Amino acid sequence: MSEVELAFKADAILGEGPGWDPVTARLIWLDILGSRVHWFDPATGRDTVMATEQHIGAAKARAGGGIVANLRDGVGLYDADGAFRWLHHEPVPGRRANDAAVDAAGTLWAGTMRYDEAPGGGTLARFLPDGTVVPVLDDVAVSNGTDWSPDGTLMYYVDSPTRRVDVFDADPGTGEIRKRRPFALIEDGAGYPDGLTVDAEGCVWVALWDGGAVRRYTPDGKLDRVVAVPAARTTACAFGGPRLTDLYITTATVGLDAGTLAGQPLAGSLLVLPDAGQGMPDVPFAG
Numbered sequence: 001m002s003e004v005e006l007a008f009k010a011d012a013i014l015g016e017g018p019g020w021d022p023v024t025a026r027l028i029w030l031d032i033l034g035s036r037v038h039w040f041d042p043a044t045g046r047d048t049v050m051a052t053e054q055h056i057g058a059a060k061a062r063a064g065g066g067i068v069a070n071l072r073d074g075v076g077l078y079d080a081d082g083a084f085r086w087l088h089h090e091p092v093p094g095r096r097a098n099d100a101a102v103d104a105a106g107t108l109w110a111g112t113m114r115y116d117e118a119p120g121g122g123t124l125a126r127f128l129p130d131g132t133v134v135p136v137l138d139d140v141a142v143s144n145g146t147d148w149s150p151d152g153t154l155m156y157y158v159d160s161p162t163r164r165v166d167v168f169d170a171d172p173g174t175g176e177i178r179k180r181r182p183f184a185l186i187e188d189g190a191g192y193p194d195g196l197t198v199d200a201e202g203c204v205w206v207a208l209w210d211g212g213a214v215r216r217y218t219p220d221g222k223l224d225r226v227v228a229v230p231a232a233r234t235t236a237c238a239f240g241g242p243r244l245t246d247l248y249i250t251t252a253t254v255g256l257d258a259g260t261l262a263g264q265p266l267a268g269s270l271l272v273l274p275d276a277g278q279g280m281p282d283v284p285f286a287g
Helices: 258-262
Strands: 005-008 015-021 026-031 036-041 046-051 056-061 067-071 074-078 084-089 095-102 108-114 122-127 133-140 143-148 154-159 164-170 177-185 192-198 204-209 213-217 223-228 234-240 246-251 270-273
Touching: 015 056, 015 095, 015 192, 026 056, 026 246, 036 056, 056 108, 067 095, 067 108, 095 143, 108 133, 108 143, 122 143, 143 192, 143 204, 154 177, 154 192, 164 192, 177 204, 177 213, 204 246, 213 234
Parallel strands: 015 234, 056 095, 192 234
Antiparallel strands: 005 270, 015 026, 015 246, 026 036, 036 046, 056 067, 067 074, 074 084, 095 108, 108 122, 122 133, 143 154, 154 164, 164 177, 192 204, 204 213, 204 234, 213 223, 234 246, 246 270
16 A cells, blocks of 8 residues: 655645646646645646735636636635636635635635634635625635535545534535535544545545544545544645546644744645545636
């Protein structure tokens, strides 16, 4: 069985949000608190970086090229040449963007949280390509991993302090979700659920912050696999590579003292679990 390997050595403060862009054959990932978007090319090992003017919670490929970015003060669009414009601008003091995902219709589901992680200070909303905003959840602490079952009828979601991965019934046609219930509970001492991804078999892979691991749960919520990660602050995971079989894992250094970092030299780096399984293609934002 494969073990986690180093994909790219980095010192990200809060590495996050990996996602595969099939058009460029590169992995998009980011450093939230470092205000950086990265494009990693596994064929060459090269990592290209773009700075943003404020903290960035997520970056996803756009259908016409460039990226859609979940930024501190709203959702913005970067063209392939770096030109920027706001899709939705709504600054809220003390709040920043966090994880986001794109559904099968090309709609962005973007989360927020307060810097102090106060309960109820975060949100989850849908952003349509024309800039229309549809509120989804308004009582969130740390809005995090979001993804859908292969047929689009289930949506998995994490509000990290709850220690749960929740699941909703989802309507792929309207985007509406309902009937929230627990899918998997992360026990005390194992860390907190962070970013997640769903594979082609409908299994849910979830990164564990302060758990140094990624877990795979079967569609019925049973723990199927635990992958050890050489960085306690494991943040997110996504399938990438030409066959979507490699699981890329992001990590963080934020809040770790010098002694702890000395024992975790790969913290803040981009890691990979080769041949982990079969991922599903990421859908680009339709805007």
